[in-house]
Amino acid sequence: MTALWPQSIVIVGGGTAGWLAALILRDAARRAGRPVRITVIESSKIGTIGVGEGSTAVFRQMLRHLGIDELAFLRETGATIKYGIRHRDWRRLGHHYDGPIDDPRLVTRGAPLDGYAVANGLPVAQAHLFQHLIDGKKAPFAQVDGRLVPAGPYHFAYHFDQALAGAFLRKQAQDVTVIDDQVVRVETGEAGITALGLEAGGEVRADLFLDCTGFRRALIGALGATWVGYGDVLPVNRAMPFWLDIPEGEEIDPVTLAWAQKSGWMWKIPTQDRYGCGYVYSDAHLSPDQAQAEIEQALGHPIEPRNDIKINAGRLDRPWIGNCVALGLSSSFLEPLEATSIHGTIVQLLMLSAWLGDPTAGARYNQAVAQQVDDFRDFIRLHYVSERRDTVFWQDVSGSLPAQLQDRLTDWAGRLPQPQDFAPFPLGLPHVQDQLFTPVLDGLGLLPPQSGRAVVGPQSATLAQTHAALVAEYRAGAQRCLPHRGFLQSLRHG
Ligand SMILES: Cc1cc2nc3c(=O)[nH]c(=O)nc-3n(C[C@H](O)[C@H](O)[C@H](O)COP(=O)(O)OP(=O)(O)OC[C@H]3O[C@@H](n4cnc5c(N)ncnc54)[C@H](O)[C@@H]3O)c2cc1C
Numbered sequence: 103m104t105a106l107w108p109q110s111i112v113i114v115g116g117g118t119a120g121w122l123a124a125l126i127l128r129d130a131a132r133r134a135g136r137p138v139r140i141t142v143i144e145s146s147k148i149g150t151i152g153v154g155e156g157s158t159a160v161f162r163q164m165l166r167h168l169g170i171d172e173l174a175f176l177r178e179t180g181a182t183i184k185y186g187i188r189h190r191d192w193r194r195l196g197h198h199y200d201g202p203i204d205d206p207r208l209v210t211r212g213a214p215l216d217g218y219a220v221a222n223g224l225p226v227a228q229a230h231l232f233q234h235l236i237d238g239k240k241a242p243f244a245q246v247d248g249r250l251v252p253a254g255p256y257h258f259a260y261h262f263d264q265a266l267a268g269a270f271l272r273k274q275a276q277d278v279t280v281i282d283d284q285v286v287r288v289e290t291g292e293a294g295i296t297a298l299g300l301e302a303g304g305e306v307r308a309d310l311f312l313d314c315t316g317f318r319r320a321l322i323g324a325l326g327a328t329w330v331g332y333g334d335v336l337p338v339n340r341a342m343p344f345w346l347d348i349p350e351g352e353e354i355d356p357v358t359l360a361w362a363q364k365s366g367w368m369w370k371i372p373t374q375d376r377y378g379c380g381y382v383y384s385d386a387h388l389s390p391d392q393a394q395a396e397i398e399q400a401l402g403h404p405i406e407p408r409n410d411i412k413i414n415a416g417r418l419d420r421p422w423i424g425n426c427v428a429l430g431l432s433s434s435f436l437e438p439l440e441a442t443s444i445h446g447t448i449v450q451l452l453m454l455s456a457w458l459g460d461p462t463a464g465a466r467y468n469q470a471v472a473q474q475v476d477d478f479r480d481f482i483r484l485h486y487v488s489e490r491r492d493t494v495f496w497q498d499v500s501g502s503l504p505a506q507l508q509d510r511l512t513d514w515a516g517r518l519p520q521p522q523d524f525a526p527f528p529l530g531l532p533h534v535q536d537q538l539f540t541p542v543l544d545g546l547g548l549l550p551p552q553s554g555r556a557v558v559g560p561q562s563a564t565l566a567q568t569h570a571a572l573v574a575e576y577r578a579g580a581q582r583c584l585p586h587r588g589f590l591q592s593l594r595h596g
Pocket of ligand 1: 114143147151152155284286314320430442443
């Protein structure tokens with residue numbers, strides 16, 4: 103275990119995880135007044151995963167934390183705004199619900215508005231600013247006297263092209279040494295890794311090594327980490343990404359579309375220049391050829407698959423072993439629903455930054471990452487609790503749930519989720535809690551009116567007024583905002 107702040111860090115992997123690691127650790131070292139040499143080893147022969155286009159609000163918070171101008175990010179990467187996820191056909195065919203990512207607790211100071219909505223059969227998302235920005239396809243800013251004025255206090259997220267976002271992050275880290283080579287040998291000792299051997303010859307040594315080599319797990323695998331699989335809980339294991347054009351003049355939806363299909367679901371994520379799409383499915387139920395045919399039928403035109411990605415959902419038992427920490431796809435991956443991957447990496451890096459140098463931190467870190475990813479797993483599994491039984495896939499997923507999720511669903515049939523239902527996450531870092539569960543439970547029809555009535559009680563009249571006022575204010579606020587596509591184009595063309 104590293105007992106002191108490392109003076110040299112070698113990051114193997116130049117995907118999103120590797121560059122986020124370089125930027126966040128460099129920033130942490132600066133803030134702590136610790137001089138550190140950071141080297142990124144990436145292999146142009148291997149390339150990056152080429153998907154990963156939806157973020158969470160944590161990405162925006164991270165840009166701010168690093169002092170990176172978000173408008174420059176949007177302009178240079180062709181990114182778009184994301185307020186949440188539109189879930190289509192999940193509860194039943196022809197039904198949809200939205201999961202906005204703003205946190206109403208910020209403005210309602212705990213008033214049980216969700217309870218009021220559930221008790222009265224209204225969608226909880228209605229009292230979210232982001233629902234109205236989604237409905238109006240608006241940017242998160244109005245223009246007043248030539249200035250951009252934010253629509254509200256909430257952090258939104260982005261959709262982006264993984265390669266362009268990676269290049270942007272890389273550009274921010276100009277003082278980091280970059281080696282284009284492949285690690286072909288990992289030498290280990292008692293403290294972890296002693297040296298890495300490169301294909302071109304030569305060795306690299308460091309105080310701390312980060313394994314950001316994606317699904318290859320080139321470093322942490324050599325230290326004996328084992329994989330905790332979620333295959334028994336999560337039903338999809340294969341992805342077929344493809345792109346679609348955005349028709350000229352079509353407004354860009356500021357929301358990820360997650361469209362349930364016969365044996366999985368399809369994502370549709372807009373960047374400024376194209377839609378990134380993909381079918382994530384269960385290959386126990388469908389071959390790749392059948393998957394392509396099904397999507398072409400759903401869309402009504404042919405597609406050109408860009409890849410065939412096998413997903414082994416799960417996490418490492420110990421992502422931090424000795425002087426090596428695995429991050430990104432090498433540490434865990436579930437499936438792309440709810441964009442937990444890059445979010446998880448950023449949160450892990452913030453934890454790592456806070457705990458580096460503490461000799462007892464490894465065990466705490468590993469426990470926190472296990473909690474984080476296991477909770478993501480349960481949140482994602484919830485999405486498949488559906489009324490659908492129209493295909494073998496949907497019949498199969500109606501089976502058993504993780505015990506904790508099953509218990510929670512039983513509790514939440516009588517009362518709404520509360521912050522106290524979730525174990526605190528270290529350092530107060532963002533984590534899936536009631537504010538994310540509630541819209542999904544509501545959208546799936548898993549919150550009966552009595553679960554709302556339990557929190558509303560005698561305040562019903564006051565809550566009715568507060569709810570109506572908030573919805574009206576948000577609707578009017580959203581109407582004042584700029585059109586989404588026009589706003590993005592104005593950044594590019596001045
Ligand atoms: C189908 C799919 C959809 C996804 N959608 C989302 C999403 O919407 N939102 C989200 O947050 N996440 C998503 N993800 C996850 C997201 O893609 C990753 O979290 C993110 O891109 C980080 O990947 P990475 O950097 O860990 O790995 P990669 O992008 O695979 O990068 C690996 C790097 O390691 C290098 N490398 C590998 N082996 C060696 C070696 N031996 N020596 C030197 N270099 C080496 C490669 O050159 C490359 O630079 C998705 C993933 C999949 C599979």
